[in-house]
Amino acid sequence: MKKKFYPDYLIEILFFAILTFELILILTFIFPPLIGREIDLLVAYQPRPEWYYLWLFWLLRYFSADTVFIGGVLVPLSIVSFLILVPWIDKKIGWKFTALIAFTFLLIFLIATIIEAIS
Amino acid sequence: MNIIDWFLDRFRLKTVHRGIFDRDIPEGISYFYCFGGIAFSAFLFCFISGLFLSLHYIPSEKEAYQSILRIQEEVPLGKLIRGIHKWSANVLIVSIIFHSIRVFVTKSYRPPRELNWVVGVLVFLIIMLEGFTGYLLPWDQKAYWATVVGTNIAGSIPFVGETILLIIRGNYEVSGVTLSRFYSFHVLWFPSIIILLLWAHFHMIKKLGISKPL
Amino acid sequence: MSINKQLEKINRRVFLKKVIKSFFLVISLILPFIWLTILKPKNPKRRDFKFFEIPKDKYPKEGLKKVDIKIDEKKYFKIFLVNRNDNSLIALSPVCTHLGCFVNFNRYNNEFICPCHGGRYDIEGRVITGPPKENLQRLPVKIENDKIYVGLII
Numbered sequence: 001m002k003k004k005f006y007p008d009y010l011i012e013i014l015f016f017a018i019l020t021f022e023l024i025l026i027l028t029f030i031f032p033p034l035i036g037r038e039i040d041l042l043v044a045y046q047p048r049p050e051w052y053y054l055w056l057f058w059l060l061r062y063f064s065a066d067t068v069f070i071g072g073v074l075v076p077l078s079i080v081s082f083l084i085l086v087p088w089i090d091k092k093i094g095w096k097f098t099a100l101i102a103f104t105f106l107l108i109f110l111i112a113t114i115i116e117a118i119s
Numbered sequence: 120m121n122i123i124d125w126f127l128d129r130f131r132l133k134t135v136h137r138g139i140f141d142r143d144i145p146e147g148i149s150y151f152y153c154f155g156g157i158a159f160s161a162f163l164f165c166f167i168s169g170l171f172l173s174l175h176y177i178p179s180e181k182e183a184y185q186s187i188l189r190i191q192e193e194v195p196l197g198k199l200i201r202g203i204h205k206w207s208a209n210v211l212i213v214s215i216i217f218h219s220i221r222v223f224v225t226k227s228y229r230p231p232r233e234l235n236w237v238v239g240v241l242v243f244l245i246i247m248l249e250g251f252t253g254y255l256l257p258w259d260q261k262a263y264w265a266t267v268v269g270t271n272i273a274g275s276i277p278f279v280g281e282t283i284l285l286i287i288r289g290n291y292e293v294s295g296v297t298l299s300r301f302y303s304f305h306v307l308w309f310p311s312i313i314i315l316l317l318w319a320h321f322h323m324i325k326k327l328g329i330s331k332p333l
Numbered sequence: 334m335s336i337n338k339q340l341e342k343i344n345r346r347v348f349l350k351k352v353i354k355s356f357f358l359v360i361s362l363i364l365p366f367i368w369l370t371i372l373k374p375k376n377p378k379r380r381d382f383k384f385f386e387i388p389k390d391k392y393p394k395e396g397l398k399k400v401d402i403k404i405d406e407k408k409y410f411k412i413f414l415v416n417r418n419d420n421s422l423i424a425l426s427p428v429c430t431h432l433g434c435f436v437n438f439n440r441y442n443n444e445f446i447c448p449c450h451g452g453r454y455d456i457e458g459r460v461i462t463g464p465p466k467e468n469l470q471r472l473p474v475k476i477e478n479d480k481i482y483v484g485l486i487i
Binding site: 025035039084095 | 142143144146148153156157160161163164184187188191198199201202203204205206207209210212214219220223226228229230232233236237240241243244247250251254257258259260261262263264265267268269271272273275276277280
Binding site: 291 | 369372373374377378432433434435449
């Protein structure tokens with residue numbers, strides 16, 4: 001018998017939704033949300049972005065003040081436009097090379113996040 | 120005819136040509152296909168907990184921090200809901216990353232599904248922007264300085280940087296104006312765009328079907 | 334119906350379709366424009382120097398002193414006052430010229446260090462290394478009636 005979306009597949013989705021919710025609850029209880037101190041212009045403060053922006057934060061170390069926009073604007077924009085254009089890039093250069101580029105991005109993302117997270 | 124059947128019929132959920140429930144699912148779908156569903160449920164958790172949070176949050180320069188403190192300490196379940204909001208956002212981003220890896224590896228973005236891939240990338244982009252705008256809302260040290268740095272990056276673009284900075288901040292400094300517009304983006308603009316895009320995403324999945332596994 | 338009339342009807346259709354399309358095109362062009370116009374402030378407060386008095390006891394005898402300046406009831410702002418060897422006084426803004434974090438002063442190396450991306454400045458605010466290109470901003474110092482005033486951009 002062919003699988004139908006309803007109910008065969010929907011029940012699995014629901015199962016995963018509940019699992020996700022439990023995961024979120026567990027995370028909430030282990031790491032409850034914190035609130036920082038009130039805005040204070042007296043102390044130096046090192047802001048750290050959420051983990052999904054850490055790679056950008058890491059990248060900005062290597063761009064001096066007059067080239068910040070390259071690291072902070074052009075690089076993210078080019079990554080986004082690469083992602084948008086993936087179906088056509090795939091058509092042009094084949095899946096393997098596209099995968100190579102994408103994998104490089106992912107690897108840099110992971111490494112930069114880890115470096116920035118432990119430093 | 121009981122009331123549920125009546126509703127489903129009048130809502131035209133049960134007619135064959137429109138039914139979203141009556142789709143066939145190709146054979147051999149593995150559990151790697153679940154990340155899209157997980158991402159969507161995480162989005163829903165985010166959305167619902169955000170609705171609850173917005174009942175108590177005040178987006179103003181003077182009150183924002185105090186209201187977050189109130190949510191943390193006085194509001195019943197406030198801390199829990201804030202935690203759910205935060206962690207479901209994290210789970211959302213992780214699962215979107217896995218979902219897009221899965222789509223990439225199974226080559227599901229190939230014609231005729233290119234547009235669906237593009238829509239997915241846009242959703243991802245806006246979710247990232249949600250993360251950035253949501254970061255300012257607690258109006259504490261971390262929020263303030265992260266936004267100062269983040270918006271300064273946009274301000275560093277040559278020639279148009281200052282204009283862009285003014286458009287983002289609404290002022291030369293990060294101030295109450297910035298807070299209220301980030302709040303508006305975070306709770307109105309971006310979620311409505313995301314919902315529109317997600318509708319398009321699901322519509323295309325429905326019409327084109329899930330891609331056959333390799 | 335004559336053939337002419339039918340043709341007229343088809344032309345009418347084509348025309349109406351074009352009108353509808355251009356209507357939506359115009360709307361979709363206008364909306365982003367409105368969006369940007371609304372977001373861009375009309376008269377953003379130009380940043381201008383406002384002068385604040387520095388209490389006598391905050392005056393650095395030598396080297397550097399961190400001074401907290403009261404702006405209003407609850408708001409304070411910190412600056413660095415540096416007494417150079419030739420007994421002239423400079424005031425340095427703590428805002429890093431890279432991305433706007435506040436710098437710290439390190440007494441061991443006599444350097445300012447930005448915690449964000451590791452930019453370093455010497456005691457007079459000149460860049461040593463790191464991503465920043467410009468020196469720390471020098472704030473104007475005014476001496477009137479034996480009192481020292483520092484201009485802040487608030």
